[in-house]
Amino acid sequence: MHRNGRLIALTGALVWVASACQGDAGRDAAGQRAADTAGGPSSADACAPNGRVPAVTSGGIGVARIGASVREVGQSCPTRDTTFTLGEGIQEQGAVIEFAGRRVLALTGSDGTISRLIVADSAFRTERGLGVGSTAGQLREAYGRLCGAVGEGTVAVWMAGLPNVSFGLDTRLSDLPASGSRLSDDPSQIPDSARVTSLWIITEGVACGGS
Numbered sequence: 001m002h003r004n005g006r007l008i009a010l011t012g013a014l015v016w017v018a019s020a021c022q023g024d025a026g027r028d029a030a031g032q033r034a035a036d037t038a039g040g041p042s043s044a045d046a047c048a049p050n051g052r053v054p055a056v057t058s059g060g061i062g063v064a065r066i067g068a069s070v071r072e073v074g075q076s077c078p079t080r081d082t083t084f085t086l087g088e089g090i091q092e093q094g095a096v097i098e099f100a101g102r103r104v105l106a107l108t109g110s111d112g113t114i115s116r117l118i119v120a121d122s123a124f125r126t127e128r129g130l131g132v133g134s135t136a137g138q139l140r141e142a143y144g145r146l147c148g149a150v151g152e153g154t155v156a157v158w159m160a161g162l163p164n165v166s167f168g169l170d171t172r173l174s175d176l177p178a179s180g181s182r183l184s185d186d187p188s189q190i191p192d193s194a195r196v197t198s199l200w201i202i203t204e205g206v207a208c209g210g211s
Helices: 004-011 014-026 041-047 136-143 178-182
Strands: 079-085 091-099 102-108 114-119 146-151 154-159 165-172 196-202
Touching (some): 136 146
Antiparallel strands (some): 079 091, 091 102, 102 114, 114 196, 146 154, 154 165
16 A cells, blocks of 8 residues: 555645646657557547546546556547656656546556556546535535645645545645644644645555544
8 A cells, every 4th residue: 555655745746737738739849759549439439438528436537547558548548658757857657648638647657557647637527526626625525534645735635435536735734724734633624615626546545544
């Protein structure tokens, strides 16, 4: 199981996601290798049934499942190879996956399998209708108690009711009471008004007890 420290390290990178996915379209001109691999209409329907993006679940998004290969996903959805950094100067390998014109970023291992999905587009929602733009209060109402951590001043939360998915919030450490540095001990200090700015689906998340 991932330790809290690993999740905190990921949290600081959440603010990077929106610009990465929005800017990907222009990267081919800069020499980025691209590989669109989607097939015809039947493939498109498998990728985004009835033209709608699939729900965010603990296992992935539609055919883009954690542990699936990008090559597999590319049989249904347009995919584009990419490299990027999560803020530590280390180049990561991944792919941009497109669902009905909406994009998510997949981090991949050396074998080409998906280890994480990063979402900054509000079109992608959980099965209970929550995603970018939702509030911490709505997360609590839908899934119960929040667990939280802080990385580089950014707050992330996750819930027992939706394992392996974490949500980056617009709340900063400075917005919290003085005990904010111990957010893991008292996640109730996260205001209901805090809004989701992006989310991660990971291989195996940090446990969150209670409800």
